[in-house]
Amino acid sequence: MIFTVLSKGLAGLSPDFLFTSMGGMTGAVDNASAESGGPVLGGAYHGIVGTLLITLWATIISVPIGLLTAVYLVEYSNGGPLSRAITFFVDVMTGIPSIVAGLFAAAFFGLVFGPGVRTGFVAAVALSVLMIPVVVRSTEEMLKIVPNELREASYALGVRKWRTILKVVVPTAISGIASGVTLAIARVIGETAPLLVTAGFVNTINMNVFAGWMTTLPTYIYRQLMSPTSPTNTDPSTQRAWAAALLLIIMVMLLNLGARLIARIFAPKTGR
Amino acid sequence: MSKRIDVKDLNVYYGDFLAVENVNINIEAKSVTAFIGPSGCGKSTFLRTLNRMHEVLPGARVEGEVLLDGENLYGPGVDPVTVRSHIGMVFQRPNPFPTMSIRDNVLAGVKLNNKRISKSDADDLVERSLTGANLWKEVRDRLDKPGSGLSGGQQQRLCIARAIAVSPEVILMDEPCSALDPISTLAIEDLIEELKSDYTVVIVTHNMQQAARVSDKTAFFNIAGTGKPGRLIEYADTPVIFSNPAQKATEDYVSGRFG
Numbered sequence: 001m002i003f004t005v006l007s008k009g010l011a012g013l014s015p016d017f018l019f020t021s022m023g024g025m026t027g028a029v030d031n032a033s034a035e036s037g038g039p040v041l042g043g044a045y046h047g048i049v050g051t052l053l054i055t056l057w058a059t060i061i062s063v064p065i066g067l068l069t070a071v072y073l074v075e076y077s078n079g080g081p082l083s084r085a086i087t088f089f090v091d092v093m094t095g096i097p098s099i100v101a102g103l104f105a106a107a108f109f110g111l112v113f114g115p116g117v118r119t120g121f122v123a124a125v126a127l128s129v130l131m132i133p134v135v136v137r138s139t140e141e142m143l144k145i146v147p148n149e150l151r152e153a154s155y156a157l158g159v160r161k162w163r164t165i166l167k168v169v170v171p172t173a174i175s176g177i178a179s180g181v182t183l184a185i186a187r188v189i190g191e192t193a194p195l196l197v198t199a200g201f202v203n204t205i206n207m208n209v210f211a212g213w214m215t216t217l218p219t220y221i222y223r224q225l226m227s228p229t230s231p232t233n234t235d236p237s238t239q240r241a242w243a244a245a246l247l248l249i250i251m252v253m254l255l256n257l258g259a260r261l262i263a264r265i266f267a268p269k270t271g272r
Numbered sequence: 273m274s275k276r277i278d279v280k281d282l283n284v285y286y287g288d289f290l291a292v293e294n295v296n297i298n299i300e301a302k303s304v305t306a307f308i309g310p311s312g313c314g315k316s317t318f319l320r321t322l323n324r325m326h327e328v329l330p331g332a333r334v335e336g337e338v339l340l341d342g343e344n345l346y347g348p349g350v351d352p353v354t355v356r357s358h359i360g361m362v363f364q365r366p367n368p369f370p371t372m373s374i375r376d377n378v379l380a381g382v383k384l385n386n387k388r389i390s391k392s393d394a395d396d397l398v399e400r401s402l403t404g405a406n407l408w409k410e411v412r413d414r415l416d417k418p419g420s421g422l423s424g425g426q427q428q429r430l431c432i433a434r435a436i437a438v439s440p441e442v443i444l445m446d447e448p449c450s451a452l453d454p455i456s457t458l459a460i461e462d463l464i465e466e467l468k469s470d471y472t473v474v475i476v477t478h479n480m481q482q483a484a485r486v487s488d489k490t491a492f493f494n495i496a497g498t499g500k501p502g503r504l505i506e507y508a509d510t511p512v513i514f515s516n517p518a519q520k521a522t523e524d525y526v527s528g529r530f531g
Contacts, residue, residue, distance in 0.1 A: 149363060150367055154380070156361035157356070157384065157435070158356040158357025159353070159381070159385055163384055163386075167384050168369060
């Protein structure tokens with residue numbers, strides 16, 4: 001798969017592709033470049049911006065919620081009915097099809113702000129519905145493996161419980177939590193379906209997640225393949241789609257590397 | 273700065289289960305008191321009630337009074353967190369904070385409570401506490417290295433330094449040497465001898481020779497059978513417990529006939 005994406009995508013990956021949008025790109029432009037054999041114009045800059053902004057907002061929403069939920073589950077609940085209910089619903093949320101999350105966010109914002117509201121923020125909410133269970137699960141596991149002795153050591157020094165959690169438990173688990181969050185991001189960055197129904201699709205750059213439609217790389221790929229800019233000459237659009245696919249894979253790979261790096265930086269040091 | 277502890281009619285429960293029954297004991301200031309007894313007889317449980325660590329476990333509770341210089345630790349309005357800052361504790365397994373350096377581990381009691389401390393005061397406190405724990409000479413060149421890089425015995429002394437850095441009145445030790453080799457154990461025992469001049473030390477140990485070596489008074493706990501509560505059988509000066517105990521059970525235990 002990597003070979004296919006590399007061989008088909010490398011051709012389209014150029015500085016132009018990275019830093020121009022599809023604004024002003026029409027079928028005529030594609031036809032011209034296909035006939036003259038010149039370079040394919042237009043790029044995925046708006047898609048890159050959209051992907052980064054929407055994922056960033058999804059992270060901003062889901063990390064605090066997920067982290068606090070996990071802290072409640074591990075440190076405060078003592079296995080009561082509420083914690084069992086939360087665990088159950090987190091498990092259910094893990095299995096939600098992504099399009100359902102998209103529909104939920106679209107319907108919710110439609111109810112509040114009137115039908116047909118599509119912005120990057122709505123998409124971020126949809127993605128956070130997918131992210132939260134992953135963050136809760138991974139954080140919960142990481143907090144559970146923090147030895148109880150460390151909590152007791154902290155209590156025995158006369159440190160309050162919330163402070164113990166904040167200063168001892170979470171820092172001890174932070175490397176695992178950080179890589180869990182990064183993996184959650186990697187999981188949602190490639191979502192297509194929920195974005196089509198929540199963020200819409202545009203050809204121009206939109207930096208504002210609270211107004212106007214936005215494009216992300218996956219929806220960009222989808223559009224380029226399913227409705228090419230020039231219906232008679234689909235090659236330029238196909239090339240853009242492959243290049244965007246390659247770009248997406250690179251981003252996910254960087255995220256995973258980042259997760260490892262973060263895990264290593266924050267890991268408790270054992271050296272002498 | 274050391275204080276005496278008087279325990280009156282103390283019952284300790286885990287949920288509905290009575291773990292330790294009706295303990296009355298007077299622990300002198302500036303002395304070492306050892307708790308001995310077979311496994312599961314409730315000596316560690318009882319020790320944990322002395323600084324209200326027992327109740328961090330779900331369902332655990334206590335009836336009766338623990339008086340620290342006449343002040344009831346279980347009185348209404350007493351904050352367990354404050355109690356714990358007056359009564360330090362050292363655990364069975366050395367547990368330095370893995371995310372912190374040696375220096376930060378010693379300062380943990382100050383820093384985790386967000387108290388402000390100037391750098392020179394902090395340096396002073398680190399040196400004083402580590403010297404007090406007989407560890408200063410070994411680690412003064414690597415205070416910024418992680419505490420988990422030390423050997424087991426050094427880690428345990430680091431934990432003692434961490435406990436005395438908050439200047440408690442009493443230090444509780446829950447089998448502090450059971451995870452250590454004989455050399456490290458000796459170092460800790462020497463340290464306990466020195467700590468006695470400033471603090472009230474209470475130590476739980478499985479090792480009777482250790483109790484005989486370090487303690488001034490010894491309390492023997494026993495349990496009638498599984499499911500029954502543990503009881504304080506005998507409490508007296510250490511030489512008396514080991515050479516001339518009043519109770520038959522104590523004599524059987526210290527002479528190695530059971531346990």
